[in-house]
Amino acid sequence: xxxxxxxxxxxxxxxxxxxxxxxxxxxxxxxxxxxxxxxxxxxxxxxxxxxxxxxxxxxxxxxxxxxxxxxxxxxxxxxxxxxxxxxxxxxxxxxxxxxxxxxxxxxxxxxxxxxxxxxxxxxxxxxxxxxxxxxxxxxxxxxxxxxxxxxxxxxxxxxxxxxxxxxxxxxxxxxxxxxxxxxxxxxxxxxxxxxxxxxxxxxxxxxxxxxxxxxxxxxxxxxxxxxxxxxxxxxxxxxxxxxxxxxxxxxxxxxxxxxxxxxxxxxxxxxxxxxxxxxxxxxxxxxxxxxxxxxxxxxxxxxxxxxxxxxxxxxxxxxxxxxxxxxxxxxxxxxxxxxxxxxxxxxxxxxxxxxxxxxxxxxxxxxxxxxxxxxxxxxxxxxxxxxxxxxxxxxxxx
Amino acid sequence: xxxxxxxxxxxxxxxxxxxxxxxxxxxxxxxxxxxxxxxxxxxxxxxxxxxxxxxxxxxxxxxxxxxxxxxxxxxxxxxxxxxxxxxxxxxxxxxxxxxxxxxxxxxxxxxxxxxxxxxxxxxxxxxxxxxxxxxxxxxxxxxxxxxxxxxxxxxxxxxxxxxxxxxxxxxxxxxxxxxxxxxxxxxxxxxxxxxxxxxxxxxxxxxxxxxxxxxxxxxxxxxxxxxxxxxxxxxxxxxxxxxxxxxxxxxxxxxxxxxxxxxxxxxxxxxxxxxxxxxxxxxxxxxxxxxxxxxxxxxxxxxxxxxxxxxxxxxxxxxxxxxxxxxxxxxxxxxxxxxxxxxxxxxxxxxxxxxxxxxxxxxxxxxxxxxxxxxxxxxxxxxxxxxxxxxxxxxxxx
Numbered sequence: 001x002x003x004x005x006x007x008x009x010x011x012x013x014x015x016x017x018x019x020x021x022x023x024x025x026x027x028x029x030x031x032x033x034x035x036x037x038x039x040x041x042x043x044x045x046x047x048x049x050x051x052x053x054x055x056x057x058x059x060x061x062x063x064x065x066x067x068x069x070x071x072x073x074x075x076x077x078x079x080x081x082x083x084x085x086x087x088x089x090x091x092x093x094x095x096x097x098x099x100x101x102x103x104x105x106x107x108x109x110x111x112x113x114x115x116x117x118x119x120x121x122x123x124x125x126x127x128x129x130x131x132x133x134x135x136x137x138x139x140x141x142x143x144x145x146x147x148x149x150x151x152x153x154x155x156x157x158x159x160x161x162x163x164x165x166x167x168x169x170x171x172x173x174x175x176x177x178x179x180x181x182x183x184x185x186x187x188x189x190x191x192x193x194x195x196x197x198x199x200x201x202x203x204x205x206x207x208x209x210x211x212x213x214x215x216x217x218x219x220x221x222x223x224x225x226x227x228x229x230x231x232x233x234x235x236x237x238x239x240x241x242x243x244x245x246x247x248x249x250x251x252x253x254x255x256x257x258x259x260x261x262x263x264x265x266x267x268x269x270x271x272x273x274x275x276x277x278x279x280x281x282x283x284x285x286x287x288x289x290x291x292x293x294x295x296x297x298x299x300x301x302x303x304x305x306x307x308x309x310x311x312x313x314x315x316x317x318x319x320x321x322x323x324x325x326x327x328x329x330x331x332x333x334x335x336x337x338x339x340x341x342x343x344x345x346x347x348x349x350x351x352x353x354x355x356x357x358x359x360x361x362x363x364x365x366x367x368x369x370x371x372x373x374x375x376x377x378x379x380x381x382x383x384x385x386x387x388x389x390x391x392x393x394x395x396x397x398x
Numbered sequence: 399x400x401x402x403x404x405x406x407x408x409x410x411x412x413x414x415x416x417x418x419x420x421x422x423x424x425x426x427x428x429x430x431x432x433x434x435x436x437x438x439x440x441x442x443x444x445x446x447x448x449x450x451x452x453x454x455x456x457x458x459x460x461x462x463x464x465x466x467x468x469x470x471x472x473x474x475x476x477x478x479x480x481x482x483x484x485x486x487x488x489x490x491x492x493x494x495x496x497x498x499x500x501x502x503x504x505x506x507x508x509x510x511x512x513x514x515x516x517x518x519x520x521x522x523x524x525x526x527x528x529x530x531x532x533x534x535x536x537x538x539x540x541x542x543x544x545x546x547x548x549x550x551x552x553x554x555x556x557x558x559x560x561x562x563x564x565x566x567x568x569x570x571x572x573x574x575x576x577x578x579x580x581x582x583x584x585x586x587x588x589x590x591x592x593x594x595x596x597x598x599x600x601x602x603x604x605x606x607x608x609x610x611x612x613x614x615x616x617x618x619x620x621x622x623x624x625x626x627x628x629x630x631x632x633x634x635x636x637x638x639x640x641x642x643x644x645x646x647x648x649x650x651x652x653x654x655x656x657x658x659x660x661x662x663x664x665x666x667x668x669x670x671x672x673x674x675x676x677x678x679x680x681x682x683x684x685x686x687x688x689x690x691x692x693x694x695x696x697x698x699x700x701x702x703x704x705x706x707x708x709x710x711x712x713x714x715x716x717x718x719x720x721x722x723x724x725x726x727x728x729x730x731x732x733x734x735x736x737x738x739x740x741x742x743x744x745x746x747x748x749x750x751x752x753x754x755x756x757x758x759x760x761x762x763x764x765x766x767x768x769x770x771x772x773x774x775x776x777x778x779x780x781x782x783x784x785x786x787x788x789x790x791x792x793x794x795x796x
Contacts, residue, residue: 026539285700288690298684308540
């Protein structure tokens with residue numbers, strides 16, 4: 001069975017490596033060997049073992065009837081979308097690690113694949129090497145999924161773990177993460193939560209079967225978290241982590257990406273460093289969690305190759321995936337009830353006057369007070385915070 | 399699509415409940431409703447909503463061409479094996495929660511299913527509601543799985559958690575577990591590790607693609623663990639848990655079921671009470687873990703219904719599962735290298751004379767000494783322990 005890789009960056013070269021290193025087990029599980037025929041890239045990679053497979057025009061792959069499976073590891077919506085669409089329409093199966101493409105065009109590409117009796121799979125787009133897409137779409141199908149909450153961005157989890165362990169400020173930890181290759185030169189997509197937002201949009205789409213637009217999900221990153229916040233968290237016996245969460249409300253879901261203060265009892269409390277984990281609550285299953293390497297070359301490529309094996313076992317059949325184009329109107333996030341940790345320069349009397357009963361958190365600082373509110377609607381919190389005026393920081397509890 | 403349930407006990411009635419409660423989502427995911435037509439049981443269940451579906455002869459189901467999917471939740475090898483075989487041979491798909499059946503007859507039933515172009519699935523047989531079988535067989539297929547280590551028995555994990563939390567003795571905790579319905583009247587299969595042994599045999603068979611006989615796996619339970627052991631564990635900052643583990647050695651695996659002393663860094667350290675979790679290490683994935691409700695009516699039934707949906711989506715196709723009848727000769731467990739915690743009435747001098755350098759653990763007891771050995775082969779430990787003579791307890795470290 002001939003295969004092609006589009007995009008020979010970190011993940012793409014990882015896929016080529018696994019096809020080589022694990023050649024025998026992959027062949028056994030597929031029923032026949034997977035032979036890499038083309039690698040599409042703008043560059044030439046002279047001296048690389050795949051140099052003779054490099055092509056620069058995606059149409060070479062589209063027009064080769066021998067190629068049955070195409071891997072898309074280019075990233076970004078375009079030209080990935082154009083290329084993937086062409087491959088599916090030419091009757092080739094596609095697997096991708098590209099969350100931007102899947103979040104934006106998932107429903108459409110699934111439909112195109114279905115119409116052409118091929119598969120469009122994307123296990124690697126969320127949680128790196130952690131099996132989460134297929135468990136949701138082919139295991140937990142007897143359940144109504146009532147909650148998905150994940151640590152789905154390794155960069156930010158590494159940074160928050162390091163800030164917690166070493167008491168460092170955000171900027172110093174970011175520099176360290178960049179030096180280690182965990183954060184990109186332009187870290188915006190990670191640290192502002194955009195990456196996590198696309199991932200929770202994908203997961204929510206899959207459990208409700210409809211299109212969830214990531215633009216509709218309120219998203220905060222971690223760039224405003226300081227060493228002072230970590231000190232408060234330590235005092236409270238909690239840990240700050242960037243969560244992407246989605247909860248069932250009536251016939252819809254309410255979703256959010258934000259840093260949260262987790263209690264030690266929370267299943268995600270012990271997920272440290274670059275690891276990812278996704279917590280799931282089903283109405284029959286109860287609690288479940290999927291944990292592992294959420295990023296990195298080989299773990300992510302492992303998920304891509306797992307998709308290739310699944311495709312090889314379904315070469316003549318479209319695996320039905322329920323993700324229709326019809327948009328799901330998410331529930332109003334301002335109606336969500338949360339408890340809020342707040343740092344304020346106001347007095348205890350002012351705080352209690354506006355928020356009623358609160359738990360004060362000893363800060364050791366002269367010029368501010370930390371407190372935790374009772375559970376209240378987001379909209380009520382916003383009103384009270386505006387009335388208080390002097391809010392330096394707000395982080396939700398979970 | 400008509401379905402039947404064989405065995406209307408805890409799990410079987412849970413399956414019927416989910417088919418009713420989650421009827422709409424299940425129908426949507428299957429493409430059509432699943433209609434329960436028969437329930438096979440020796441009893442009559444008068445007054446139960448399924449009373450009119452009760453049949454006493456499995457041949458009624460075998461001979462009804464309308465029935466496409468059969469659920470086996472009877473437990474035990476016979477008559478489950480005879481019934482399941484007949485169903486598969488009659489062209490009906492089967493899903494089971496029965497680990498005894500799968501461990502004993504899995505390879506054969508998979509082959510029969512393949513020959514009759516139907517599916518024999520058993521997600522519920524390991525880890526209850528936790529997706530683990532399908533992630534191993536359809537997600538982590540790009541990997542060579544180098545280790546699977548699980549807490550796969552909720553009863554014993556509950557008991558060890560309770561002994562740890564409350565300092566109680568084994569017999570008292572067993573009575574409590576029986577009173578709560580977590581342990582059976584005859585708890586042997588759980589507390590002596592037989593249940594965990596069958597489960598690790600199943601998981602090992604699936605990752606190596608060959609038959610692993612559970613009789614070949616050295617198995618110790620937890621009935622010899624005492625409150626004194628727990629005190630030592632606390633001193634060491636470790637937790638005692640019953641693990642079922644399988645590690646790749648050359649072209650084979652070495653497997654064991656036994657209580658282990660886990661360090662806080664171990665991914666399974668935080669798995670408490672009746673929860674189960676399975677840690678997996680792949681040569682490309684690195685570390686992964688699957689956590690959730692490992693037993694109980696609805697979580698286990700959730701996995702069965704997930705299988706039913708998978709079957710409905712593959713009603714015309716056998717999903718290839720690699721588990722051949724040819725037996726895998728497991729690697730010699732006596733060659734395995736471990737560190738051993740030992741309680742002994744011997745003197746420090748005698749201990750050091752035989753074991754060389756050890757770490758002594760402060761016991762607070764007058765009549766014995768606790769110590770941890772260096773890493774050594776099981777066979778070497780056995781020789782030294784025999785020479786020492788006075789061994790009251792041995793628990794491996796991990």
